[in-house]
Amino acid sequence: MVSSFFVLMDIKLYFQYLETEKRCSLHTIRAYKADLAQFFSFISVQYQIKEISEIKLVMIRSWIVSMMDNGTSSRTINRKISSLKSLYKFLIRENIVNENPVIKVIPPKSTQSLPVFVDKKGMDLLFDEVQFESGFQGIRNRLLLEMFYFTGIRLSELIEMSDKNVDIEQQQIKVLGKRNKERIIPINKELLKSIENYIEIRNKEVEQSESDNLLFITESGNKMYKKLVYRIVNLYLGKVSTLRKKSPHVLRHTFATHMLNNGANLNTIKEFLGHSNLAATQIYTHNTIDKLKLIYEQAHPRA
Numbered sequence: 001m002v003s004s005f006f007v008l009m010d011i012k013l014y015f016q017y018l019e020t021e022k023r024c025s026l027h028t029i030r031a032y033k034a035d036l037a038q039f040f041s042f043i044s045v046q047y048q049i050k051e052i053s054e055i056k057l058v059m060i061r062s063w064i065v066s067m068m069d070n071g072t073s074s075r076t077i078n079r080k081i082s083s084l085k086s087l088y089k090f091l092i093r094e095n096i097v098n099e100n101p102v103i104k105v106i107p108p109k110s111t112q113s114l115p116v117f118v119d120k121k122g123m124d125l126l127f128d129e130v131q132f133e134s135g136f137q138g139i140r141n142r143l144l145l146e147m148f149y150f151t152g153i154r155l156s157e158l159i160e161m162s163d164k165n166v167d168i169e170q171q172q173i174k175v176l177g178k179r180n181k182e183r184i185i186p187i188n189k190e191l192l193k194s195i196e197n198y199i200e201i202r203n204k205e206v207e208q209s210e211s212d213n214l215l216f217i218t219e220s221g222n223k224m225y226k227k228l229v230y231r232i233v234n235l236y237l238g239k240v241s242t243l244r245k246k247s248p249h250v251l252r253h254t255f256a257t258h259m260l261n262n263g264a265n266l267n268t269i270k271e272f273l274g275h276s277n278l279a280a281t282q283i284y285t286h287n288t289i290d291k292l293k294l295i296y297e298q299a300h301p302r303a
Contacts, residue, residue: 032083
């Protein structure tokens with residue numbers, strides 16, 4: 001919780017703004033709350049001030065230095081600064097404060113980690129060689145992996161997907177992404193066939209306990225939960241890859257990297273992934289350097 005020394009009503013209004021106007025996800029709002037709680041706790045302990053309007057640039061800088069001294073990564077610090085910037089933009093807009101001390105904050109440079117992905121050989125082994133369990137569980141688990149790799153959707157998007165989001169006639173799925181933004185993703189005949197087969201088996205073998213007809217459910221008919229999906233992905237990727245990290249997000253990275261390596265442009269991949277801007281998609285260009293080197297060696301007469 002945010003320190004009681006500060007104007008709680010202003011903070012509450014800010015989080016209402018994030019939820020209703022900015023349409024931020026619950027996960028994002030929780031992260032903002034945690035970041036701001038840490039900031040306000042630091043300020044109240046170090047400077048014994050009681051109003052947001054009393055916060056100065058030097059105080060914010062000392063907060064950043066304290067995090068660096070404690071070994072907090074640059075990426076995490078920059079995220080916390082972004083949370084604070086967002087708050088102050090709101091406070092200025094609502095005339096709650098007159099000055100924005102965060103404007104002059106220079107964030108620490110962060111080294112961008114490249115996305116981890118499974119190579120094509122590994123994905124071919126997964127779908128062509130690995131044996132899945134028989135019956136509902138095996139069919140569901142295979143489809144779950146196919147959905148991540150063939151569409152690049154997020155874990156939260158997969159869990160919330162319902163049967164009505166699958167348009168068999170148009171051969172596409174509708175995905176509700178971050179900030180409730182909808183996007184349409186085309187699917188191939190192989191994935192469409194897997195979905196139809198899965199739904200048929202699911203309806204025969206499992207009685208759903210959820211009322212909104214979710215596409216993916218547990219063996220007992222309940223909604224899938226994140227830890228279960230993580231376990232499934234980790235289990236099967238472990239059969240074809242030695243990567244330390246084996247998560248749904250790795251499959252999302254794999255989708256984007258393989259698409260780029262096979263000729264898809266960044267704008268197309270951006271639309272598939274549901275990124276709000278192209279900068280978030282550009283990280284995948286780094287993973288194509290090996291392919292560029294190979295093409296260069298093959299094509300340049302003096303290479």
